[in-house]
Amino acid sequence: xxxxxxxxxxxxxxxTLLAAGTALxxxxxxxxxPTKVKFIASDATFFQVTSTSxxxxxxxxxxxxxxxxxxxxxxVGVSADPTGVASSPPTPAPLxxxxxxxxxxxxLPNEVDFSDGADTGNQVRSFDFIFxxxxxxxxxxxxxxxxxxxSGFADLNRHNVIVNYAP
Amino acid sequence: MIFAKPAxxxxxxxxxxxxxxxxxxxxxGNCSPARVKYVASDALAFKTISSSYVDLAQAxxxxxxxxxxxxxxxxxxxxxxxxxxxxxxxRALxxxxxxxLPNEVVLTDGADKGPAARRFTFVLPSVSPxxxxxxxxxxxxxxxxxRMNAHNTIVWFAR
Numbered sequence: 001x002x003x004x005x006x007x008x009x010x011x012x013x014x015x016t017l018l019a020a021g022t023a024l025x026x027x028x029x030x031x032x033x034p035t036k037v038k039f040i041a042s043d044a045t046f047f048q049v050t051s052t053s054x055x056x057x058x059x060x061x062x063x064x065x066x067x068x069x070x071x072x073x074x075x076v077g078v079s080a081d082p083t084g085v086a087s088s089p090p091t092p093a094p095l096x097x098x099x100x101x102x103x104x105x106x107x108l109p110n111e112v113d114f115s116d117g118a119d120t121g122n123q124v125r126s127f128d129f130i131f132x133x134x135x136x137x138x139x140x141x142x143x144x145x146x147x148x149x150x151s152g153f154a155d156l157n158r159h160n161v162i163v164n165y166a167p
Numbered sequence: 168m169i170f171a172k173p174a175x176x177x178x179x180x181x182x183x184x185x186x187x188x189x190x191x192x193x194x195x196g197n198c199s200p201a202r203v204k205y206v207a208s209d210a211l212a213f214k215t216i217s218s219s220y221v222d223l224a225q226a227x228x229x230x231x232x233x234x235x236x237x238x239x240x241x242x243x244x245x246x247x248x249x250x251x252x253x254x255x256x257x258r259a260l261x262x263x264x265x266x267x268l269p270n271e272v273v274l275t276d277g278a279d280k281g282p283a284a285r286r287f288t289f290v291l292p293s294v295s296p297x298x299x300x301x302x303x304x305x306x307x308x309x310x311x312x313x314r315m316n317a318h319n320t321i322v323w324f325a326r
Contacts, residue, residue: 023211024209024211024224024225025209025211026209027206027207027208027209027225028206028207029204029205029206029207029228030204030205031202031203031204031205031230032202032203032205033201033202033203033326034203035201073203073205075203075205075321077286078284079286086280090280092280092281094281094282094283097284108207108317108319109207109208109210109247109317109319110210112245112247112282112284112317113247113281113282113283113284114283114284115283116249116251116279116280116281116282116283117280117281118278118279118280118281125283125284125285126245126284126285126286127245127247127284127285127286127319128243128245128286128319128321129245129319130205130207130319130321132207164203
């Protein structure tokens with residue numbers, strides 16, 4: 001084995017060990033056929049937040065009727081052009097987003113940062129959230145966001161929400 | 168011609184003297200990947216210090232490609248990635264050997280101060296019917312480590 005290969009292998013092993021960690025919860029897996037789409041494309045303007053607890057994103061709601069005869073997955077793609085700026089650099093002030101089903105169930109993962117809080121301008125951020133098991137019938141998807149206490153302000157800006165669900 | 172702004176002059180000059188990039192032909196196709204399998208990870212750091220590609224934990228999806236002929240598979244990967252200690256790159260591998268298009272992408276730009284949402288859709292243009300596995304791999308590019316944090320891997324394939 002060459003040195004470079006050995007180094008790569010050692011690196012891979014270390015990386016794998018670190019990745020595996022010691023306290024990983026089991027991932028959530030599943031299969032489905034969410035071939036129907038509903039979406040909302042927002043106005044191309046500011047969507048600012050000053051709350052440091054989650055509040056509704058305006059123009060961020062999609063109502064849909066899950067098809068089928070048994071629960072199956074729903075995938076929610078959120079795309080935005082946000083910015084979050086630290087008021088006291090270098091302390092970052094992230095902009096955090098979550099997606100709620102019927103106002104009660106958070107998607108996986110439960111929340112994601114759409115800005116690291118050290119932006120110098122707007123930049124595209126996007127994420128596919130997963131609801132593993134949604135019962136047939138009428139539902140509502142709502143995107144929520146919050147600012148960091150480090151600044152108390154962020155802007156999600158223009159955003160699209162695309163919901164894939166069962167026909 | 169009088170240029171109102173230096174930037175316009177630069178663009179015009181480059182259009183005249185800069186070499187024209189020669190692009191390889193793109194890969195094009197069409198397909199109907201109506202089935203989904205996914206894995207939603209735990210919300211921990213998923214840190215790597217490896218500078219060569221290693222498997223990202225909780226980012227492997229096994230699936231059975233349907234149909235009678237090869238067709239496309241789409242791999243939609245999302246992560247709350249943090250590159251404040253190093254840029255890092257990712258790739259999607261089919262059956263441990265075939266790299267999705269593009270072969271790798273840089274997920275972070277080296278100016279991160281914390282996690283932020285990133286999503287990329289990889290394309291496998293021609294996957295034969297039958298059982299397959301897609302795995303996401305990652306590596307650091309410069310600094311000490313990269314942290315993927317919570318990530319979702321969603322594979323769209325033929326019914």
